Amino acid sequence: MKTRASTESSKVGKDLPAGFPHALTREDLAAALGVTVRTVTNWKQEALPRSKDGTYDLPAVITWLVEREASRRAKAPARQEADDSLAEYRRQKTRLVRLRFLREKGKLLPKAEMVKAFTDRAFEIGRALLQLGRRFSARVAAKSGKTLREVEEIHEAEARKLLEDYARPIYIDENAPI
Numbered sequence: 001m002k003t004r005a006s007t008e009s010s011k012v013g014k015d016l017p018a019g020f021p022h023a024l025t026r027e028d029l030a031a032a033l034g035v036t037v038r039t040v041t042n043w044k045q046e047a048l049p050r051s052k053d054g055t056y057d058l059p060a061v062i063t064w065l066v067e068r069e070a071s072r073r074a075k076a077p078a079r080q081e082a083d084d085s086l087a088e089y090r091r092q093k094t095r096l097v098r099l100r101f102l103r104e105k106g107k108l109l110p111k112a113e114m115v116k117a118f119t120d121r122a123f124e125i126g127r128a129l130l131q132l133g134r135r136f137s138a139r140v141a142a143k144s145g146k147t148l149r150e151v152e153e154i155h156e157a158e159a160r161k162l163l164e165d166y167a168r169p170i171y172i173d174e175n176a177p178i
Contacts, residue, residue, distance in 0.1 A: 023055035032058060033065075122166075129159045 026044075030037045040048070040056075046068070049060045102108035109117075133155030141151045 023051065023053065024058055025055060029056045029058070029061060033061070126163050126167075129163065130156065133159060 024032060026040050027037055030040045033040075043065075044050070047064075048056070049064050050056055099108060133152050137148055137151040137155060140146075140155075141148045144151065146154075
C-alpha cells in the first residue's frame with residue numbers, strides 16, 4: 001500500500017543535490033534527525049516510510065513527520081476535551097473523598113441537621129430579641145419620660161421589623177467548596 005508520504009518522497013528526492021544520501025540506515029536516520037534509534041523504531045511501527053531494501057529516504061521521512069504532526073494537531077481539540085473531562089472527574093472524586101473523610105471525623109454534618117440547627121438557633125434569637133424589650137423597658141421608660149407600654153410597643157415594633165428583614169429564605173450552594 002502506497003502512502004501519500006511515500007508518493008511525495010519520490011518527487012522530493014529528485015530535487016536533491018547530487019551525492020545526497022537517499023538510503024539511510026536506522027542509525028543514520030536517528031543521527032540525521034537528532035533522535036534516538038528507539039524513536040526511529042517506534043516511528044517504524046507507526047508506518048514510517050521505508051524503501052524495499054529497508055533503508056530510509058530522508059525527504060520522505062521528513063514529509064511523513066510533518067504530516068504526522070499535522071494529523072496530531074488536528075486531533076488535539078478532542079484530546080483536550082477528554083483531558084478536561086478527566087480533570088473534572090478527578091476534582092469531583094477528590095471532593096467526594098474529602099467529604100467522606102470530614103464526615104467520618106465528625107467535622108461534617110448532614111445538610112438536614114445543619115438546616116434544623118440553624119433554624120432552631122434563629123428562632124431562639126428572635127424570641128430573645130422580642131423579650132429584650134420587656135427586660136429593659138422599665139429602665140428606658142424611667143429615663144425617657146415615656147410610659148412603660150409605649151417603650152414596649154416601640155421596642156416590639158423595631159424587633160419585629162428587624163426579624164422580618166432577616167427572615168428570608170436561605171439558599172445553599174450545593175457546589176460551593178468546603
